Amino acid sequence: MKLPVYLGLLHKAEGTLAQSFRQVAEGHGHEPDVHFLCQALADQCQEHQQALQPIIDRYGEVDHDDEPERLQADGLQNTRSGPVGLLRDLQDLYLLASLVDITWTMIKQAAQGLRDKELLSIVNDCDGQTSTQLKWLQTRMKQAAPQALIAAK
Amino acid sequence: MVDRIAQIWGTRTPFGRGERWPVRVDQVLAQGVAESDVQRWVQSACVLCSNGCGIDIGVRDGIMVGVRGRAGDIVNHGRLGPKGLFASWQGVQNKDRLTRPLVRENGELVETDWDTAMERIVSRSRSLLDTKGPLSHGFYTSGQLFLEEYYAQAIVGKAGIGTPHMDGNTRLCTATAAAAMKESFGSDGQPGSYVDIDECDAMFLFGHNMAETQTVLWSRVLDRIDGPDRPRIVCVDPRETEVARHAEVHLAVRPGTNLALMHGLVRELFVNGWIDQDYIHRHTMNVDELRSTVEPWTPEAVADTCGVEAEDVRRAAEIFGTSERVLSTVLQGFYQSSQATAASCAVNNLHLLRGMIGKAGCGILQMNGQPTAQNNRECGADGDLSGFRNWENPDHVQELAELWNVDPAIIPHWAPPTHAMQIFRYVEQGSIEFLWISATNPAVSMPQLPRIRDILASDSLFLVVQDLYLTETAQFADVVLPAAAWGEKTGTFTNVNRTVHLSEKAVEPPGEARSDLHTFLDYSARMGFQQLDGSPLLDWNQPEDAFNAWKECTRGRPCDYTGLTYDKLRGGSGVPWPCNENHPDGTVRLYHDGVFPTDPEYCETYGHDLLTGATVGPEAYKAMNPAGRAIFKTAPYHPAHETPDEEFPLRYTTGRTVYHFHTRTKTGRSPQLNDAAPDAWVEMSVNDAETYGVTEGNIVRVESRRGHITAPVRVSDIRDGTIFAPFHYGYWDQSGTPDTRHRAANELTITEWDPVSKQPVLKNAAVRVTKIAEGTGPSPAPTTTASRPATRGKARRHLLPTAGGPAAQATESIAPVTAPTVATKEEQP
Numbered sequence: 001m002k003l004p005v006y007l008g009l010l011h012k013a014e015g016t017l018a019q020s021f022r023q024v025a026e027g028h029g030h031e032p033d034v035h036f037l038c039q040a041l042a043d044q045c046q047e048h049q050q051a052l053q054p055i056i057d058r059y060g061e062v063d064h065d066d067e068p069e070r071l072q073a074d075g076l077q078n079t080r081s082g083p084v085g086l087l088r089d090l091q092d093l094y095l096l097a098s099l100v101d102i103t104w105t106m107i108k109q110a111a112q113g114l115r116d117k118e119l120l121s122i123v124n125d126c127d128g129q130t131s132t133q134l135k136w137l138q139t140r141m142k143q144a145a146p147q148a149l150i151a152a153k
Numbered sequence: 154m155v156d157r158i159a160q161i162w163g164t165r166t167p168f169g170r171g172e173r174w175p176v177r178v179d180q181v182l183a184q185g186v187a188e189s190d191v192q193r194w195v196q197s198a199c200v201l202c203s204n205g206c207g208i209d210i211g212v213r214d215g216i217m218v219g220v221r222g223r224a225g226d227i228v229n230h231g232r233l234g235p236k237g238l239f240a241s242w243q244g245v246q247n248k249d250r251l252t253r254p255l256v257r258e259n260g261e262l263v264e265t266d267w268d269t270a271m272e273r274i275v276s277r278s279r280s281l282l283d284t285k286g287p288l289s290h291g292f293y294t295s296g297q298l299f300l301e302e303y304y305a306q307a308i309v310g311k312a313g314i315g316t317p318h319m320d321g322n323t324r325l326c327t328a329t330a331a332a333a334m335k336e337s338f339g340s341d342g343q344p345g346s347y348v349d350i351d352e353c354d355a356m357f358l359f360g361h362n363m364a365e366t367q368t369v370l371w372s373r374v375l376d377r378i379d380g381p382d383r384p385r386i387v388c389v390d391p392r393e394t395e396v397a398r399h400a401e402v403h404l405a406v407r408p409g410t411n412l413a414l415m416h417g418l419v420r421e422l423f424v425n426g427w428i429d430q431d432y433i434h435r436h437t438m439n440v441d442e443l444r445s446t447v448e449p450w451t452p453e454a455v456a457d458t459c460g461v462e463a464e465d466v467r468r469a470a471e472i473f474g475t476s477e478r479v480l481s482t483v484l485q486g487f488y489q490s491s492q493a494t495a496a497s498c499a500v501n502n503l504h505l506l507r508g509m510i511g512k513a514g515c516g517i518l519q520m521n522g523q524p525t526a527q528n529n530r531e532c533g534a535d536g537d538l539s540g541f542r543n544w545e546n547p548d549h550v551q552e553l554a555e556l557w558n559v560d561p562a563i564i565p566h567w568a569p570p571t572h573a574m575q576i577f578r579y580v581e582q583g584s585i586e587f588l589w590i591s592a593t594n595p596a597v598s599m600p601q602l603p604r605i606r607d608i609l610a611s612d613s614l615f616l617v618v619q620d621l622y623l624t625e626t627a628q629f630a631d632v633v634l635p636a637a638a639w640g641e642k643t644g645t646f647t648n649v650n651r652t653v654h655l656s657e658k659a660v661e662p663p664g665e666a667r668s669d670l671h672t673f674l675d676y677s678a679r680m681g682f683q684q685l686d687g688s689p690l691l692d693w694n695q696p697e698d699a700f701n702a703w704k705e706c707t708r709g710r711p712c713d714y715t716g717l718t719y720d721k722l723r724g725g726s727g728v729p730w731p732c733n734e735n736h737p738d739g740t741v742r743l744y745h746d747g748v749f750p751t752d753p754e755y756c757e758t759y760g761h762d763l764l765t766g767a768t769v770g771p772e773a774y775k776a777m778n779p780a781g782r783a784i785f786k787t788a789p790y791h792p793a794h795e796t797p798d799e800e801f802p803l804r805y806t807t808g809r810t811v812y813h814f815h816t817r818t819k820t821g822r823s824p825q826l827n828d829a830a831p832d833a834w835v836e837m838s839v840n841d842a843e844t845y846g847v848t849e850g851n852i853v854r855v856e857s858r859r860g861h862i863t864a865p866v867r868v869s870d871i872r873d874g875t876i877f878a879p880f881h882y883g884y885w886d887q888s889g890t891p892d893t894r895h896r897a898a899n900e901l902t903i904t905e906w907d908p909v910s911k912q913p914v915l916k917n918a919a920v921r922v923t924k925i926a927e928g929t930g931p932s933p934a935p936t937t938t939a940s941r942p943a944t945r946g947k948a949r950r951h952l953l954p955t956a957g958g959p960a961a962q963a964t965e966s967i968a969p970v971t972a973p974t975v976a977t978k979e980e981q982p
């Protein structure tokens with residue numbers, strides 16, 4: 001069964017996203033909404049990791065798989081500055097959150113196949129929050145894009 | 154005669170549930186002027202708060218010489234409060250008024266003529282539009298212009314320039330009221346009415362110090378309290394306000410914890426079965442999400458987080474859950490605090506759970522602070538689309554394009570309107586280079602003032618300020634335009650409970666001052682803004698032309714004005730919208746049929762996630778299929794972002810006093826009001842004062858991460874661990890240089906806002922306090938209101954009670970006529 005591989009992927013992806021949210025929160029302290037919300041969303045990601053723990057305890061977690069890693073999603077090591085920099089950083093977060101989101105979806109498929117009620121209820125809670133994270137990132141980027149791309153110095 | 158500084162709410166006229174509130178006509182005339190000297194009484198309404206009291210302006214020889222309340226007006230039944238009595242007219246007739254435009258020459262503001270001033274504005278505006286486009290322009294307006302002026306400004310901004318960067322200081326005052334109603338009901342629009350005060354059995358005031366913010370409304374409540382079947386009062390406020398003193402339950406929550414309390418109250422309704430299952434089933438959606446979100450919030454959990462007694466939470470919920478008719482009001486204690494929209498939606502949720510909306514005495518009043526804030530929201534000078542239209546709905550954008558006869562593509566609808574704090578951020582970053590500020594004073598009223606001053610002083614910014622006086626903000630301007638004031642121009646405006654009033658011109662403006670409408674029309678004409686057929690974008694000459702155009706914009710929308718005319722508003726009372734063919738005399742309450750404007754084709758918004766502010770979007774909203782049902786919106790509680798720590802161990806909150814409005818540009822120029830509250834102070838509890846070795850009148854330094862203020866201390870009944878400062882005091886009447894600016898409460902506040910309403914969090918920060926001097930006597934804080942000296946504690950200095958003396962005498966004539974009724978079918982079937 002390869003579910004442990006995906007549990008590992010998800011656990012890692014949530015951790016990467018959490019760390020990246022924190023990075024953006026710190027790097028964009030002059031945008032108070034970004035600063036505070038990214039902190040709150042980083043906490044959410046870590047809560048997701050904790051919520052997964054009992055499942056991982058049951059099924060195990062595999063860090064490395066025999067499938068080769070093709071796409072690297074190591075998270076943000078640094079933040080950019082300025083209006084376009086903010087937009088790019090949010091966009092990177094969006095990509096990382098999308099990865100988390102689709103991984104939850106795959107795990108939900110498996111949970112349904114396994115008729116694992118505990119896992120299903122965790123997926124429902126967490127994935128709902130992840131999709132709100134995506135919506136917020138999109139809302140914030142849409143707000144920032146015209147000014148950043150047209151008017152910013 | 155009554156001293157209306159000492160007796161803020163005047164003489165009691167008690168009445169019982171369901172009776173009419175008796176008339177009491179309040180009047181003040183300038184010293185030496187007898188009633189027979191008044192040549193004309195000119196109809197208006199007061200603009201010193203959002204209550205909208207009907208007022209007549211007394212005129213002699215072209216000068217305002219006093220005011221009296223309008224006996225037949227449904228809002229105030231003749232009464233006026235201290236600000237209406239003393240500041241409305243004295244606040245604008247003053248030697249300091251701007252009488253000529255000013256332009257900056259070699260760093261100094263110098264007088265000039267209108268042509269020169271306007272040409273400077275137009276040439277900068279034109280060249281920026283040509284080189285950088287519409288996103289280089291921002292407008293920051295007010296909650297104190299007239300409807301006609303906002304509508305003109307909205308069209309200029311949206312269809313002339315095409316910028317999304319428009320907002321008003323309504324962002325600081327009523328943005329959350331609007332947001333909460335949009336989220337719960339699908340559109341802005343006050344459900345309740347002031348007559349619900351006459352009809353209710355219980356009143357909940359959530360973060361609303363009504364006694365000081367809307368004094369005449371509080372008189373109505375006091376008259377019910379003194380009447381035969383007094384309503385039960387519950388107050389949520391960290392301060393021992395006048396409201397708290399009359400409350401059966403006072404929940405003095407820690408600033409920043411409102412949502413936790415609200416979750417607890419909602420939970421109690423569920424747990425005790427104080428809900429109307431049938432109403433919930435037929436008229437609402439998302440109740441299960443609400444139930445699970447509030448689940449952890451037992452009264453004990455609330456007590457722990459909010460610093461109140463669990464028993465008090467139970468008692469308050471019991472009053473809400475078991476009273477036959479409950480009226481709730483909400484204001485800045487919720488709107489300017491953490492999780493503002495979620496906490497305010499929770500008030501709507503309480504009412505929806507019991508089906509107590511749209512029925513006599515069962516109202517919700519999501520209040521406004523300012524007299525014309527409602528019109529800014531309706532007209533869209535705050536960035537919303539005019540007529541409560543939805544910027545995400547292409548059909549709504551098309552309607553406006555047709556109405557204005559412009560290309561829909563010019564109307565900014567590709568992203569949410571830019572809120573005030575973001576506009577200032579874009580100025581800071583240099584991408585907004587043209588900012589036009591009208592009738593507001595951000596250099597004192599916005600959070601984190603050291604930063605705001607830097608932004609206003611940016612080299613890259615061309616700043617236009619339009620005002621009555623050379624305010625702290627105007628001093629940064631490149632061009633200052635002198636505006637005509639209330640009483641010097643004609644127009645309409647709408648109060649908290651949707652009542653529209655006509656305010657007629659009584660006297661000529663001083664010097665060359667002009668109405669804001671005139672100025673916007675002039676700008677539009679000089680810029681050459683056009684309709685598709687080449688005719689001028691704005692072809693109005695008179696305020697009434699603007700009003701007629703506005704009526705068309707509201708046709709079929711929730712704020713329908715089509716049944717109103719200037720003539721209809723003349724002579725009698727103000728009229729509450731919607732007023733149209735079906736409701737020719739206006740409408741007392743909305744939603745009596747349980748049908749809400751949530752239909753996707755009709756709603757003003759598709760809503761947001763209350764925790765993050767993420768938009769729901771059209772697809773998801775349509776899939777939800779609200780179909781006229783109200784929506785239970787909620788979010789999990791999160792602690793405030795800045796909470797006390799070792800370095801800054803106290804909570805800081807800001808607010809008003811009854812004797813002043815905003816940054817005192819008007820009230821500070823009324824001798825009676827100025828004498829009553831002449832200077833800043835800070836409030837501390839008895840225990841905190843002891844801990845810090847401070848007594849009444851000692852001078853302290855209050856410091857946050859952003860700045861510091863110094864002020865004398867009033868030891869008051871505020872809750873322990875909390876410091877309060879009034880936000881009115883700036884620097885226009887203080888000499889000194891920028892580095893001696895340590896009086897304004899907003900030197901300390903944090904730059905942060907609610908994720909949905911974008912209202913700044915002005916009521917929650919962390920500070921520390923140090924005593925720096927003994928002081929020379931008691932602090933100047935009024936003794937008549939929430940700032941009164943502590944009733945507990947020992948050895949206080951003797952304080953003289955605040956009073957106005959001979960200069961503050963007003964006449965009160967009790968019940969000269971029978972009380973007015975709201976002339977609608979609901980009240981007179």
Ligand code: SF4
Nearest residue numbers: 199201202206234237
């Ligand atoms: S309550 Fe408000 S509107 Fe009425 S007189 Fe006082 S300040 Fe004016």
